[in-house]
Amino acid sequence: MxxxxxxxxxxxxxxxxxxxxxxxxxxxxxxxxxxxxxxxxxxxxxxxxxxxxxxxxxxxxxxxxxxxxxxxxxxxxxxxxxxxxxxxxxxxxxxxxxxxxxxxxxxxxxxxxxxxxxxxxxxxxxxxxxxxxxxxxxxxxxxxxxxxxxxxxxxxxxxxxxxxxxxxxxxxxxxxxxxxxxxxxxxxxxxxxxxxxxxxxxxxxxxxxxxxxxxxxxxQEADFYLIEARDIEKILQPRKLFSHKGTYGHALIIAGNSHTMGAALLSAMACLHTGAGLITACIPQGGLTALNTTLPEVMALPRDEYTRIEDPRKYQAIAIGPGLGTGADLEKLLERLIIANQPLIIDADALNILGKRPDLLDKLFANTIITPHMKEFDRLFGNHDSWWDRVQTAKVNAKKQGIVIVLKNQYTFICLPTGKVMINPTGNPAMAQGGMGDVLTGMITGFIAQRYSAADAAILACYIHGKAGDYLAKEQFVVAASQLATRVSKEIKAIISQ
The missing domain is CATH 3.40.50.10260 (YjeF N-terminal domain)
Structure with missing residues (x-):
């Protein structure tokens, strides 16, 4: 760094x-x-x-x-x-x-x-x-x-x-x-x-x-560090002989609703291309056809208002939020996961639920990762009139609660429990399209499933997410989230092969 x-x-x-x-x-x-x-x-x-x-x-x-x-x-x-x-x-x-x-x-x-x-x-x-x-x-x-x-x-x-x-x-x-x-x-x-x-x-x-x-x-003692390519090369681990799907972990992605199944598909797609060994998507019953058609590699856990995750510890990574909705049943589902004392990746609508339930925010287990954009962040931690103040708040809360806060922007700020802030330099305006956050959440989940630490997973996902977007933007005016998700595995391969 x-x-x-x-x-x-x-x-x-x-x-x-x-x-x-x-x-x-x-x-x-x-x-x-x-x-x-x-x-x-x-x-x-x-x-x-x-x-x-x-x-x-x-x-x-x-x-x-x-x-x-x-x-x-x-x-x-x-x-x-x-x-x-x-x-x-x-x-x-x-x-x-x-x-x-x-x-x-x-x-x-x-x-x-x-x-x-x-x-x-x-x-x-x-x-x-x-x-x-x-x-x-x-x-x-x-x-x-x-x-x-x-x-x-x-x-x-x-x-x-x-x-x-x-x-x-x-x-x-x-x-x-x-x-x-x-x-x-x-x-x-x-x-x-x-x-x-x-x-x-x-x-x-x-x-x-x-x-x-x-x-x-x-x-020098510093608060801010810039992520470099050589840092990613050191963190990424190549796949070894005799490894199998169990080696690379089981990820659960709780996402999607009747009108927002795309978010669930994008997250699962990104998780798949990041390398998780097994992926289960907890989605509404109505989304099964879309999932089976688009991502036959991903298993389904149909979700209704009574859904419980009976044994969350069988998953190496659990993400919740993309396109989820904010109903009372989903609030209960999130609460049950939080009090199970297992690290989560929390994004999108799950963050909006936390914004209404600050008591749950205070109960987040160590090394939980939250991935807010500016408005989601302010709903969680109060309004800010400058980005400097916003990042200072993120620093304080990441350290206080022992969590990783991925504060998304052109340059994403990854605030660690140590109080340090890692700045991701990759990415470009061509990526200003819906679904990019869903892809990032899926990537973080994929790295966590492979047993990377919370800090390393966030750093890897943000850097490679932006790097894939930079590659695609060389020949495209805009980059679609689905294109980026399928590019991720190629970027990982290119880095490991160097």
Missing amino acids: RTLLTSAQMRSADQLTIANKPIASIDLMEKAARAFVQCFLRDEFDTSKSVAIFCGKGNNGGDGLAIAHLLMTNGYENLKVYVVNFGEKQSDDFSINLQRIEGTRCKKIIINQAADLKNLKADIIIDAILGSGLNKPLAGEFEVLARAINKLNKKVYAVDVPTGFFAEGKLPKDYNGIKAYKTICFQRPKINFFFPESAMATEKYEVVDIDLDENFIQK
């Missing part, structure tokens, strides 16, 4: 690298500028375009000045540097880089107030005004300047972080900073890039390596 650091921790990593490499801070700045420029030139290879670089007087501005020098070296002739002179203080490395461009052909313009910015004609803007570490909205001349730059409607590349954006912590509802097309950040993505509110500040981001001390970074 890749450790995600706060802005203060990243500054410590800078300082440790400078002290231990050893490398002068101005040389580390030059290395960062080179990494930025290499990334920038892959996107903007037309050197005839005009570029305006806005530089504050701190180290972020020093980066901007070094970038200006390197862009000129790489053929950008029509380039101007705008020095944002809104205070007396300036960093030593900024001063050194300012001296370095004094004798060059680069045109330098001093902005003493935002009103000085007039008739800017650049094709591209590079934002190097303020770096990370900001923890309050822009004010005064900085706010006016950001508004003026945004009004230009130019393509903006931000250096490390858009000016006005918080690297971590609760993001304000009304973002008033610079809106970047792309942020090129150093060594690690900012934690807040994974929160939906970041879309106000940057359309995309790319991380470039500047050779900071990785051993130091990975050893």
Whole structure:
């Protein structure tokens, strides 16, 4: 897992690298500028375009000045540097880089107030005004300047972080900073890039390596970790000779209703392709034809209002919720399963039942997995006005109750009983289709049935779910949940074969 650091921790990593490499801070700045420029030139290879670089007087501005020098070296002739002179203080490395461009052909313009910015004609803007570490909205001349730059409607590349954006912590509802097309950040993505509110500040981001001390970074105490492909490769276990269906567990999926059998079928299909040895679908009597026709490998346990799961311990994994409904009989069924003191995978309508029965939420057995989307989460734990607060609540409750909370979004947050949050990077907007959550629940259930731990099952399912969607999205505008479910086994095979 890749450790995600706060802005203060990243500054410590800078300082440790400078002290231990050893490398002068101005040389580390030059290395960062080179990494930025290499990334920038892959996107903007037309050197005839005009570029305006806005530089504050701190180290972020020093980066901007070094970038200006390197862009000129790489053929950008029509380039101007705008020095944002809104205070007396300036960093030593900024001063050194300012001296370095004094004798060059680069045109330098001093902005003493935002009103000085007039008739800017650049094709591209590079934002190097303020770096990370900001923890309050822009004010005064900085706010006016950001508004003026945004009004230009130019393509903006931000250096490390858009000016006005918080690297971590609760993001304000009304973002008033610079809106970047792309942020090129150093060594690690900012934690807040994974929160939906970041879309106000940057359309995309790319991380470039500047050779900071990785051993130091990975050893830092952190709350957030980014899942990587190599983590999945370590967790996944290949199938062994002489194994059989009993080796890979028996999964029970309690799902579907008269008008929502698709949810049950999708969950069972995903569980099947994830590798559970045996699968039983507890579904309404009216769904038997659909199940037998679509998934002949899956056994059926017909469900009526009196259904009980007589011996839940004979199943290695039990999931409940997709397309289930919320009637009184289903509430009783869920309650009986919870008080049986066996870990469950709880999704969709079963979460809605929990939202009305907080007493049941408090009785969840250790290592139960719940998989809410935003609205389901807020019904369980109260309304939240930011994703940062929502994830903090998930962290607290996962640790307090010893459960795994899979909080679904573009980047899904997997909150573990340890208090750590694993962020899943796979997936894409083509997957914004009904049924995707049902598939994810089936996959988690399939991994639990195969005796993976709750944490590993959630991590594997989220990553492979998104990876399958990424593969299909290469050639499709939208990805259907049923397509994704049948792709899962191929993704698992590809990972294990590496």
